[in-house]
Amino acid sequence: MSLELLPLSIEPGTWLIFGIVFIPVYAVFLGWFLGKPRDLKVTGIGIGYFVGLTVALWAGLFVLSMAIKFAFF
Amino acid sequence: MSTEVSRADLLRPLHTTTKQYWLLFVAALVVTLVFVYAYSLQLRHGLIVTGLADWGSGGGVTWGIYVGGFVWWVGIAHGGIILSAAVRLFKMERYTPVARLAELLTIGALSMAGLFIVIHLGRPDRVVTSIIAAYPETVHTSPLVWDVTVITLYFVLTGTYLLLTLRHDIHQLRGQLPDRLDPVYTLLTVGYTESEDRVSQRLVWWLALGIIILAPLLLHGGVIPWLFALLPSMPGWYGAVQGPQFLTIALTSAIGSVLVLALAFRKAYGWEHIITDDVFRGLGLWLGLFAMLFLWLQLQQVITGVFAAPIDVDQATAAKLNDPIYWVAIFGVILALAYLAAQALQPHVFSLYGTVAAGILVVTATLIEKTFFVVEGLMYPSFGLYASVPGEYTPSWVELSAVAGSLAMVVIFFLIVAKVIPVVELHAIEGEVES
CATH class of the missing domain: 1.20.5 (Single alpha-helices involved in coiled-coils or other helix-helix interfaces)
Incomplete structure (x- = not known):
């Protein structure tokens, strides 16, 4: 289940939540701050x-x- | 029709209160109080007042209509983003009149979903402290915590979207809004200047984009099905099809609910010229498409479950197909689809009430199907683990009062909100804000 990258063990939730689920949130904030009109x-x-x-x-x-x-x- | 007449139409809910409004309010309040009483019984005596049971000794299932209801309400909540995305991202202006109603439905529905989790807990007083305190650890491994994360995100993103889009409308309509609610309007438009509209439109566009990725793909097509699909010991639950399957359930029940809302407000406030037949025709078509997708994915599960399936999958599928409740749900959707297909092929068949009735049928069928899915999955685990302690599940009146109570509370929510803010976006009747 966990991804073994010595010495770290990465569980699915880590990359799922912070790497995938949060993408829309990152997109919203990036769009907000970088888009124009600002x-x-x-x-x-x-x-x-x-x-x-x-x-x-x-x-x-x-x-x-x-x-x-x-x-x- | 002049702008002035249209604005007065828009604000009718805030200025007129009919006898029917009060009757509905009182009825909903009574149902809510029955639920509150039922819940107080549960808090006093424990979950024994439900139809739920323990495995191993008690027989039966540990999850029932509370979880089914939770999944159902999250599905209904997807109506908000579907409509908002349709309008903002795909420029389907036809649905603008119902967009804000759908967004408000998201807020109400997600609140009810959260409520079902809370009432399912034996010690609801520990819910916040436990979840928050343990979050840094549990987020890495717990689908339940993933769920909490994404529901919070969907709620907050939708709420932000609503608050941002309300500012322009409240400012524009300020002179015609009820004076007694002035402090509320001041709060809602804090820091507002007309020059912000262009920026606000952009912020809101990004929110709609974020939510359209988050909600369908990662919430009801993601973390919610993963509560079930990741558990190999429940062959009725396990598998990658649940993601897409749950999404179709969300889409159908969401559109069905929006249809009900649209009709209710159209009838109550004489909005035939605002929420036009076109809205219902369009929603009916989409409902039909999503209903077809729902049935298609059911077919996937049935055929893989009966052809030459592993023993546990075979048993779980057989149990499902032999249970009349499953067929009630499926035929409900088939019936709705048949009507909607007829309407699509022969436009003269279209009827406002028929379309909404199809929506109600689908919403009911999805609650039944989802609850059944939860229960049957637990009844038939791999290895027939609990075969020696057989049991049945029938929701008790306490559980059923929760479902009724949640519906009543959403009704009350809309009755109150409609008196405070315009529930139709101003640009639905006055065209797009300059951007």
């Missing part, structure tokens, strides 16, 4: 949405799970 402020807002949504999603889930914990466990 506007760092708007691009910054886009990045803000991206990061903000990721944090909001997991923070929201955390709050929900904590609510369940205090109510039931």
